[in-house]
Amino acid sequence: xxxxxxxxxGAMAALYDRYSSVVYAVxxxxxxxxxxxxxxxxxxxxxxxxxxxxxxxxxxxLGSWLAVITRNRAIDSLxxxxxxxxxxDVVLSVAPDLAGDADRARTAEKVRGVxxxxxxxxxxxxxxxxxxxMSHSEIADKTGEPLGTVKTRIRSGLIALRKAxxx
Amino acid sequence: MSEHEQYADDLVLYALDALRGENxxxxxxxxxxxxxxxxELEQLRGDTSLLALSAAGPRPPQRARQRLLDAVAxxxxxxxxxxxxxxKDGAALPRDLHASVRSWWGWMGWAATVAVVVFALSLWRExxxxxxxxxxxxxxxAKNARELEELRRIAAPxxxxxxxxxxxxxxxxxxxxxxxxxxxxxxxSLVFLANNMPALPPRKAYELWLIPVSxxxxxxxxxxxxxxxxxxxxxxxxxxxxxxxxxxxxxxxxTGATAPTMxxxxxxxxx
Numbered sequence: 001x002x003x004x005x006x007x008x009x010g011a012m013a014a015l016y017d018r019y020s021s022v023v024y025a026v027x028x029x030x031x032x033x034x035x036x037x038x039x040x041x042x043x044x045x046x047x048x049x050x051x052x053x054x055x056x057x058x059x060x061x062l063g064s065w066l067a068v069i070t071r072n073r074a075i076d077s078l079x080x081x082x083x084x085x086x087x088x089d090v091v092l093s094v095a096p097d098l099a100g101d102a103d104r105a106r107t108a109e110k111v112r113g114v115x116x117x118x119x120x121x122x123x124x125x126x127x128x129x130x131x132x133x134m135s136h137s138e139i140a141d142k143t144g145e146p147l148g149t150v151k152t153r154i155r156s157g158l159i160a161l162r163k164a165x166x167x
Numbered sequence: 168m169s170e171h172e173q174y175a176d177d178l179v180l181y182a183l184d185a186l187r188g189e190n191x192x193x194x195x196x197x198x199x200x201x202x203x204x205x206x207e208l209e210q211l212r213g214d215t216s217l218l219a220l221s222a223a224g225p226r227p228p229q230r231a232r233q234r235l236l237d238a239v240a241x242x243x244x245x246x247x248x249x250x251x252x253x254x255k256d257g258a259a260l261p262r263d264l265h266a267s268v269r270s271w272w273g274w275m276g277w278a279a280t281v282a283v284v285v286f287a288l289s290l291w292r293e294x295x296x297x298x299x300x301x302x303x304x305x306x307x308x309a310k311n312a313r314e315l316e317e318l319r320r321i322a323a324p325x326x327x328x329x330x331x332x333x334x335x336x337x338x339x340x341x342x343x344x345x346x347x348x349x350x351x352x353x354x355x356s357l358v359f360l361a362n363n364m365p366a367l368p369p370r371k372a373y374e375l376w377l378i379p380v381s382x383x384x385x386x387x388x389x390x391x392x393x394x395x396x397x398x399x400x401x402x403x404x405x406x407x408x409x410x411x412x413x414x415x416x417x418x419x420x421x422t423g424a425t426a427p428t429m430x431x432x433x434x435x436x437x438x
Binding site for chain 2: 007009012013016017020021022023024025026028029034037038041042045046049050063064065067068070071072075076079080104105107108111112115126129130131133134135136151154155158159161162165
């Protein structure tokens with residue numbers, strides 16, 4: 001990141017080589033289209049190039065931060081809505097540092113394990129909210145469940161993930 | 168967190184980047200003053216990042232890497248970074264100028280010493296002036312914060328769900344939809360209140376538009392009226408310091424639009 005802040009294009013290439021697979025996987029999972037996923041990939045890394053100070057290394061890892069930024073951008077693109085969050089406003093904490101493919105594979109496996117322990121309705125609500133960008137009320141309409149139940153399922157699902165990685 | 172429980176669900180939506188319009192503005196206002204909720208939001212974002220990291224798939228094609236690096240090189244050549252600019256400035260001194268600078272220091276050292284003292288004195292004066300400016304700015308910032316808090320205190324009960332809203336009209340006329348926009352351009356602040364708004368079809372929302380003096384209409388938030396036809400939009404995200412010629416309302420899909428869909432349902436210019 002230091003190299004990036006001084007305008008080092010080689011540093012940008014190194015960051016791309018390290019994190020592009022995460023960014024592309026997230027964008028592709030949301031959009032389901034390789035062309036659109038490439039566009040989001042390009043946008044996310046260009047934003048990092050233009051504003052490297054937006055990422056605060058003291059709060060979370062770069063891989064996790066990029067994953068969150070990418071997911072948000074991809075959902076904006078999927079739902080054809082305008083952006084409301086600047087990248088420097090996205091601060092996250094308590095996320096593992098996942099520089100290598102092996103770290104990411106272990107994390108992904110653990111997340112899938114936690115998701116597997118959830119009841120189907122909770123897993124489904126969490127996935128609709130996260131990967132499809134659906135609001136609570138949209139999920140409630142789709143599933144026929146009360147709004148409060150949907151809210152509780154999503155929130156407790158996220159907390160369950162947090163606890164699994166804290167233990 | 169118990170006293171902040173009312174924000175718990177909204178924070179989850181915020182972390183999922185799914186909170187929009189006035190609900191987002193309300194949470195933003197709370198986050199500005201609540202460290203506990205800011206921390207909870209950061210943790211929720213951390214939780215969501217775990218979901219993101221569970222995505223697996225193929226690596227991006229090689230052409231994507233080249234496309235990015237070409238774009239980076241293009242931007243670097245068009246807009247030099249601060250570091251590049253600094254390096255260029257240093258390298259721009261011609262060789263003979265370096266020589267003459269060394270020579271000047273050689274036999275005019277005493278003059279340089281005087282110059283340094285004078286420079287230090289001017290820096291000291293400038294520092295004092297800057298400190299005074301800083302104190303003045305701090306005082307202004309505190310005043311602005313007090314004014315904002317006062318506005319919040321006044322606006323909160325007006326915009327609350329429990330507020331009784333009464334519109335007085337001619338007894339012979341049917342209630343007409345009505346909207347009031349309060350726009351402070353220098354503070355980028357907009358409050359919009361509406362009443363008697365007709366109910367919307369499913370998955371539709373009203374969208375407020377700022378019509379600038381020149382250029383295309385700017386989206387200024389979507390809203391859905393409550394059972395009584397009342398609605399509000401508070402501090403939507405807007406470009407800085409745009410002069411508004413008028414405000415307008417259209418009906419759009421509930422996710423909002425980037426350009427208004429005709430017809431314009433309501434419109435009003437400044438009073």
